[in-house]
Amino acid sequence: MERESSLEHGFDPRDGAPGTARFSGAVRIRFGYSLAMARLRRTAGFWASALLVVTWGCGGTTILEHDGSAAAGPDDPSSSETQPGSAGHDGGxxxxxxxxxxxxxxxxxxxxxxxxxxxxxxxxxxxxCARTVAVDDDIGSYCVTKADGAYRCWGAESSGAVDVPPLPDEIYRRVQLTRYGLIGLTEDGRLRAAEFTIPESFSQVVTFRQTNMWGNVGVCSLRSDGAFEMFLYNPREPDGPSTRTQSVEGGPFSRMYCAWEGMTAAVRADGTVLSNHVTPPPGNDFAELALSVGIFCGLRTDGTISCHRPPADTIGDLDVGPDLPAFPSGRYRSITATVGVVCAIDEQDALVCRRYDGRDMPVPPARYVSAEGGHNVVCAVRADGSTACFRHGGVGNLDLENVSDFAPVEPPLDPGW
Structure with missing residues (x-):
């Protein structure tokens, strides 16, 4: 069993370089960089309150719990938003x-x-109830944030999850555990990181995702004014860490997406698509996108999904075959992707997942209201406010013709928290 660690708080990149490409039957793309980056050394921060360390067995899984209390909770009107399953992205x-x-x-x-x-x-x-889930597409860690701001994160030991310092004491509506520590979106729309400073935005941040962008820490955010902004932080510069802010032109946007090694895409306010790594699909009726290595899918406003293959440029080393994911007929409300699987939530609240080559990837039946994928993990919020996470194999060497079925992540994130 893969060893993992968990961090709970009461408040709740790989080096990149352009590669080369070639085709031979199945889609095959060759990396121009190493898939693995040595773990960044970091010093554990000071924990403001007591830590509880518990061993769960089965590979030595460890839990770290950080106690605290939230200043606002689920009875606070400012905490109420619309569930992704109904009309939005940030729970409710x-x-x-x-x-x-x-x-x-x-x-x-x-x-x-x-x-x-x-x-x-x-x-x-x-x-x-859980409000959001966040999956890191670089290392496969995952976090659940509850409506009172409490959050819990799990990650592979190689991510340094045990050593990360906590976020500043705020009320968070989304928290992500990354290779470079914790990042959170506060209730009032500000981004906070545990191990580096993120510049303040001119307007409130609606949502964010951190991933490796061209070898840098990339914090991508969508602001309330429709701006798509990236904060790039490079801790490995010889003269010390460097920071810069980069705006994505062509907005305003209603959705934004970043995936590792510099893939970006967005849905404009008029329903058209902007992408820096694929030819955008035609039309002005897009609601959401799902993208990762070797796949680019669009959810249209009529509830239908179409997928196509990104060009063989700088993206990966994979064999995915000639087929594409095809979803059963019907209407869908949201989509997301891992490195080898695309998942969608339909109008009956079922989570339907397909491998890149079209093969079915079953998940336990339940009513799901939101889901997020990254690396080899999909996490979802159920209608009862609990969460579920599933992991598939076939990622270590990106041999996506051998993606294994999903297995539930143990120990579960619920019940009892």
Whole structure:
């Protein structure tokens, strides 16, 4: 079993260089750089409150818990947003009025879990629902952030998860664990990093993702004014760390996407697509995108999904075959991708996943409201406010013809937290 570590807080890049390409039957692309980068040495930060270290067995999995309390919680109106399964990206209530069936569970407008009694009535519980999940596409770590700002992150030991210092004390609505430490988006729309400083934006940040961008730490953000901005930080400069801000022209944008080694894409406010690594698909009816090594998919406003292969340029060393992911007929509400799999949530709240070559990748049935993929992990928020994460194999050498089925990540992130 792969050894992992977990970090819980009560508040909640690989070196890149242009490569060369060649084709032989199946799509095959050759790296011009090393897939692995030596772990960055870092000094553990000072923990403001007590740490609890627990060994879970099965490969020596370790949990680090950091205690604290949030200044705002799920009863704070500023915490209420729309669930990705309904109309947005950053979590929120998915409850509806009416009778229920005994045993059902859902999250209400205060981000509390409600359960249905034998009499068919909803009863609120003390369980605080998960608000967002964040998966790092560079190292495959993953974080869950609850509606009260509490967050928990898990990552491979090689990511240095045990040693990372905590984020500044704020209320966070999304937290990501990266090779360079924790990064979080505060309730009031500011980005905070544990190990370096991110310049303040002129307007509130709506969402973000950190990934390796051309060998730099790349923090990509979408602002409330529709601007797509990248903050690039290089800690390995001979004269000391360097920082620069780079804006993506061509907006305003409604969605932005960054994937490792410099892949960027965005959906404009008018529904057209901007991309720096593929020819954008035609049309002005796009709602979301999913991209990673060897795949580029678009979700249109009519709920249909189409995928195509990026050109063989600087992206990877993979054999994916001539086929593409094809999803069953019907309407879908969101899409995401790992290095070898594309997943979508349909109108019945099912999570449907396909390998790049089109093969089915089953996940346990449940009602899902949002999902995020990266590296070889997909994490999702269920309708009852719990979370689930799944990992597939076939990534170490990017032999995507041998991607293995998903396996649930153990120990689970819920219940009990």
């Amino acid at each position: 209530p998915n409850a509806s009025s009416g009778a229920c069936s005994a045993g059902e569970a859902r999250c209400n407008g205060s981000f509390r879990r409600e359960t249905c009694t034998e009499a068919g009535a909803w009863i609120e519980t003390d369980f605080v």
